[in-house]
Amino acid sequence: MKPPYSRISAIDLKSGTILWQVPHGDTPDNVKNNPALKGLNIPKTGRGGAAITLVTKTLVIAGEKGTVTMADGRTGAMLCAYDKATGKQVGSVYMPAQATGGPMSYMVNGVQYIVIAVGGNINGKPQAQFMAFRLPNENAPKAKKGGPRAPNPEDQ
Numbered sequence: 001m002k003p004p005y006s007r008i009s010a011i012d013l014k015s016g017t018i019l020w021q022v023p024h025g026d027t028p029d030n031v032k033n034n035p036a037l038k039g040l041n042i043p044k045t046g047r048g049g050a051a052i053t054l055v056t057k058t059l060v061i062a063g064e065k066g067t068v069t070m071a072d073g074r075t076g077a078m079l080c081a082y083d084k085a086t087g088k089q090v091g092s093v094y095m096p097a098q099a100t101g102g103p104m105s106y107m108v109n110g111v112q113y114i115v116i117a118v119g120g121n122i123n124g125k126p127q128a129q130f131m132a133f134r135l136p137n138e139n140a141p142k143a144k145k146g147g148p149r150a151p152n153p154e155d156q
Contacts, residue, residue: 003027003045008053008060010087020087024051024080025064032068052102054114058084063099063116070094079103079116079133093133096122111137 004023012019025047032042049065064077077099078092101117112135119128 003031005048006046006051006065008051008062008082008087010060010084022082022087022089024062025049025066026068026078028066029068049098052099054103054105055084056105059090060084060087061103061114063095063101063103063118066098067120075121077118079114079131095131097127097129100128111135 004021005028006024007021008024009021010019011017023044023046025044027042027045028047031037031045047064047066047068051062051065054061060082061079062082063079067075067077069075074094074096076094076096079095079099080089081091082088083090095116095118097118097120099116100119103114103116105112105114107113113132114135115130115132117128117130120126122129
């Protein structure tokens with residue numbers, strides 16, 4: 001089967017035309033590591049599975065289905081943010097397992113959070129968990145050094 005294996009599409013609901021489409025999800029390991037493709041630079045192909053999106057004023061946010069081996073050797077998936085007008089990926093944060101639900105957003109004391117359910121094989125054990133990411137905010141307490149950061153949606 002030819003890629004893209006999964007993509008997110010923006011459709012103009014007045015005209016029915018596709019405004020943009022982007023592959024959602026990194027290239028699966030079995031494709032990246034296929035001996036017949038050795039030496040080729042394979043762009044992001046997306047991974048199977050329907051993406052559940054959170055749409056804000058300026059962003060489309062979705063977690064990846066399935067996991068891949070990252071460049072640093074970790075296995076996981078990404079929570080990705082795309083520019084709503086262009087489809088360009090503007091940010092991503094690591095998750096130790098695939099998304100098993102859609103991203104949700106809430107605010108506490110003027111600070112916006114994105115929460116997503118993830119599950120699968122985490123650190124060698126089957127697990128499920130919620131992950132929460134605090135969006136950058138000048139008034140929020142500083143994040144712990146090395147902690148995950150999500151892109152600023154400009155519409156907090």
